Amino acid sequence: MQAELLRLVTAGSVDDGKSTLIGRLLYDTKQILADQLEHIEDASRRRGHDYVDLALLTDGLRAEREQGITIDVAYRSFVTARRRFQLADAPGHVQYTRNMVTGASTAEVAVILVDARKGVVEQTRRHSYIASLLAIPHIVFAVNKMDLVEFSQERFGEIEADLLALAARLGLHDARAIPISALRGDNVVEVGEGMPWFDGPTLLEHLEGIEIAGDRNLDDRRFPVQWVIRPMAAEHHDYRGYAGQVAGGVWRAGDDVVVLPSGKRSRVAAVETADGELDAAFPPQSVTVRLEDDVDVARGDMLADPERPPVVARELVADLCWMSERPLEPRAKLLVKHTTRTARAIVDELVSVVEIHTLEDRVAPERLELNDLAVVRLRLAEPLAVDPYERNRETGAFILVDEATNDTVAAGMVREAS
Amino acid sequence: MNSRVAPRTLSHLDELEAEAIHIMREVAAERERPVLLFSGGKDSIVLLRLAEKAFRPGKFPFPVMHIDTGHNFPEVIEYRDRRVAELGERLVVASVQESIDRGRVVEQTGPRASRNQLQTTTLLDAIEEHGFDAAMGGARRDEERARAKERIFSFRDEFGQWNPRAQRPELWNLYNARVRKGEHVRVFPISNWTELDVWQYVARERLELPSIYFAHERQVFRRDGMLYAVSEFVERYPDEEPFGATVRFRTVGDMSCTGGVVSDAATIDEVVAEIAATNITERGETRADDRVSEAAMEDRKRVGYF
Numbered sequence: 221m222q223a224e225l226l227r228l229v230t231a232g233s234v235d236d237g238k239s240t241l242i243g244r245l246l247y248d249t250k251q252i253l254a255d256q257l258e259h260i261e262d263a264s265r266r267r268g269h270d271y272v273d274l275a276l277l278t279d280g281l282r283a284e285r286e287q288g289i290t291i292d293v294a295y296r297s298f299v300t301a302r303r304r305f306q307l308a309d310a311p312g313h314v315q316y317t318r319n320m321v322t323g324a325s326t327a328e329v330a331v332i333l334v335d336a337r338k339g340v341v342e343q344t345r346r347h348s349y350i351a352s353l354l355a356i357p358h359i360v361f362a363v364n365k366m367d368l369v370e371f372s373q374e375r376f377g378e379i380e381a382d383l384l385a386l387a388a389r390l391g392l393h394d395a396r397a398i399p400i401s402a403l404r405g406d407n408v409v410e411v412g413e414g415m416p417w418f419d420g421p422t423l424l425e426h427l428e429g430i431e432i433a434g435d436r437n438l439d440d441r442r443f444p445v446q447w448v449i450r451p452m453a454a455e456h457h458d459y460r461g462y463a464g465q466v467a468g469g470v471w472r473a474g475d476d477v478v479v480l481p482s483g484k485r486s487r488v489a490a491v492e493t494a495d496g497e498l499d500a501a502f503p504p505q506s507v508t509v510r511l512e513d514d515v516d517v518a519r520g521d522m523l524a525d526p527e528r529p530p531v532v533a534r535e536l537v538a539d540l541c542w543m544s545e546r547p548l549e550p551r552a553k554l555l556v557k558h559t560t561r562t563a564r565a566i567v568d569e570l571v572s573v574v575e576i577h578t579l580e581d582r583v584a585p586e587r588l589e590l591n592d593l594a595v596v597r598l599r600l601a602e603p604l605a606v607d608p609y610e611r612n613r614e615t616g617a618f619i620l621v622d623e624a625t626n627d628t629v630a631a632g633m634v635r636e637a638s
Numbered sequence: 639m640n641s642r643v644a645p646r647t648l649s650h651l652d653e654l655e656a657e658a659i660h661i662m663r664e665v666a667a668e669r670e671r672p673v674l675l676f677s678g679g680k681d682s683i684v685l686l687r688l689a690e691k692a693f694r695p696g697k698f699p700f701p702v703m704h705i706d707t708g709h710n711f712p713e714v715i716e717y718r719d720r721r722v723a724e725l726g727e728r729l730v731v732a733s734v735q736e737s738i739d740r741g742r743v744v745e746q747t748g749p750r751a752s753r754n755q756l757q758t759t760t761l762l763d764a765i766e767e768h769g770f771d772a773a774m775g776g777a778r779r780d781e782e783r784a785r786a787k788e789r790i791f792s793f794r795d796e797f798g799q800w801n802p803r804a805q806r807p808e809l810w811n812l813y814n815a816r817v818r819k820g821e822h823v824r825v826f827p828i829s830n831w832t833e834l835d836v837w838q839y840v841a842r843e844r845l846e847l848p849s850i851y852f853a854h855e856r857q858v859f860r861r862d863g864m865l866y867a868v869s870e871f872v873e874r875y876p877d878e879e880p881f882g883a884t885v886r887f888r889t890v891g892d893m894s895c896t897g898g899v900v901s902d903a904a905t906i907d908e909v910v911a912e913i914a915a916t917n918i919t920e921r922g923e924t925r926a927d928d929r930v931s932e933a934a935m936e937d938r939k940r941v942g943y944f
Contacts, residue, residue, distance in 0.1 A: 306830055459695055505648065619810075
């Protein structure tokens with residue numbers, strides 16, 4: 221079976237029934253195996269529930285089981301006849317913005333839970349904002365707990381209108397709403413009986429049908445060099461291959477290449493893997509590129525299309541999600557890891573920070589606290605070859621690392637580079 | 639993004655493979671002394687294939703290390719030595735027996751004795767002795783609930799401990815592999831694979847597996863609803879009568895904690911078909927070490943188990 225992989229992130233709180241929804245997806249697609257089911261049936265009984273609590277399937281760590289909350293991103297897989305799903309389960313509490321950002325960074329689809337009784341609330345706006353910030357190409361609003369509003373078509377219509385207005389305001393191009401009851405299973409995998417008036421797909425049908433192949437940037441050739449393969453053995457004496465993961469464009473033998481930041485030029489001699497030469501390579505394939513000329517290329521260099529090059533930048537204006545307990549002060553020195561290159565950077569300016577409750581900008585904050593979403597200006601000690609994040613999620617993204625603790629302290633998305 | 643170029647798609651195996659190769663290359667580039675852990679099991683056999691894909695025609699930029707409990711299926715040791723020789727790579731063997739002889743750990747006794755937990759000390763000692771700062775292994779997130787929350791680059795302190803509360807955020811494909819001296823990072827390149835993905839990949843790549851993965855006749859006995867191989871390493875209770883059965887193993891851990899399943903699946907395709915239709919998870923079915931308590935895996939990981 222050769223199914224396509226779809227990476228999705230779910231956002232919502234315990235109260236929205238997110239764990240129940242995930243449990244329902246796993247259960248109704250027959251991913252729950254006999255021993256797991258037995259296990260949660262026991263656990264449900266011990267807790268005094270008179271139903272099988274599907275939420276228990278996804279509660280991973282002991283501390284969470286005890287507190288009944290999800291504290292960190294969990295990843296799980298499920299498969300249907302049409303697709304192989306990779307799900308990042310991110311908690312939705314206000315203090316866990318960083319978890320949603322983490323789960324969202326690799327997601328092609330975000331499923332945002334909305335409680336049908338409450339409609340669009342602050343948390344819905346926040347999750348949608350993060351989805352737009354991380355440029356997740358496809359958004360699904362799962363309007364849950366429809367059973368608690370008598371499966372009202374009118375109620376769903378009101379919420380749907382609010383959601384689509386929100387999506388339009390945030391520039392979310394592909395967004396839709398689906399009314400569900402995770403507890404009963406209506407419109408999750410099976411249609412169910414509660415909402416005969418809804419003629420759209422179930423959540424799973426929708427997820428199976430989303431077109432993702434065109435989401436990656438196939439226009440601008442980008443290849444961050446990760447590792448230089450030089451066997452220096454008798455049979456491969458002159459072999460020199462640049463190994464990496466294609467970050468943009470379609471690569472073929474004969475393509476012109478500029479090596480950045482040096483600016484040296486060459487042409488692609490071959491694109492290959494351990495299994496042999498390829499006609500073409502595209503994101504996210506891991507391949508080896510050989511060049512026609514013996515130019516100086518090392519890890520951290522970017523091979524690119526000379527006609528459509530990235531910006532070789534010394535200064536970045538970027539969206540930032542601050543992820544450390546220690547606040548970020550202006551003038552802080554940090555490491556930037558961008559593609560395969562790590563450089564030192566100084567935070568020249570904290571331009572603005574988003575007020576998470578109103579989603580309005582506050583200019584020139586004194587510092588950034590854990591979970592703040594902000595715009596900052598960074599000055600780099602050496603040049604990086606970057607694209608705007610909205611143009612390329614691979615070459616527009618970076619993390620910040622604190623050299624003192626080695627912790628990853630921020631996620632960054634390039635807005636402007638110069 | 640609206641592209642001028644026709645969309646292109648990869649199969650899920652291609653995409654998982656590309657991700658794993660990227661992870662291995664990052665480890666090699668960012669750490670000074672990595673090591674690839676190899677158990678002889680199907681997951682680590684997949685890792686060896688991925689390492690070939692990542693680094694050929696060059697050599698692996700790391701040795702391969704086996705933590706030898708001394709209680710192995712002989713078929714697995716035979717396979718290990720042959721495969722590593724074929725690849726022309728370096729093999730390091732760290733022995734639990736030596737840890738026992740040196741008094742680092744104490745052997746358990748009785749019918750329930752297992753060297754499974756003793757492996758942790760042997761592994762941590764070997765990491766320290768060789769100065770390894772990154773250890774790649776074949777663990778997967780679908781194996782157990784605690785694993786679902788573990789990062790691909792999982793940081794360990796000087797005591798080899800995992801702290802689930804202080805994990806580094808892991809964003810895009812930008813992995814932070816930085817450690818201080820004495821610390822190391824465990825890396826799981828096939829974190830996002832499922833058991834079925836692994837078998838499909840084994841089939842696609844025509845990988846050879848140790849013979850115990852396929853149905854064969856063997857003397858077994860029944861304990862806790864599982865079938866264990868009769869061997870000199872496992873003491874039986876008086877009522878545990880051996881009998882002959884056609885079984886295959888879904889994992890190849892220490893003989894003292896690895897159970898077999900009754901099966902006629904004698905080829906990779908038959909195993910794939912059987913797994914696709916299975917209704918019991920891999921660890922729940924055949925690994926006694928996870929059955930001890932609900933939080934069993936989490937407790938072991940905290941002290942440095944792989």
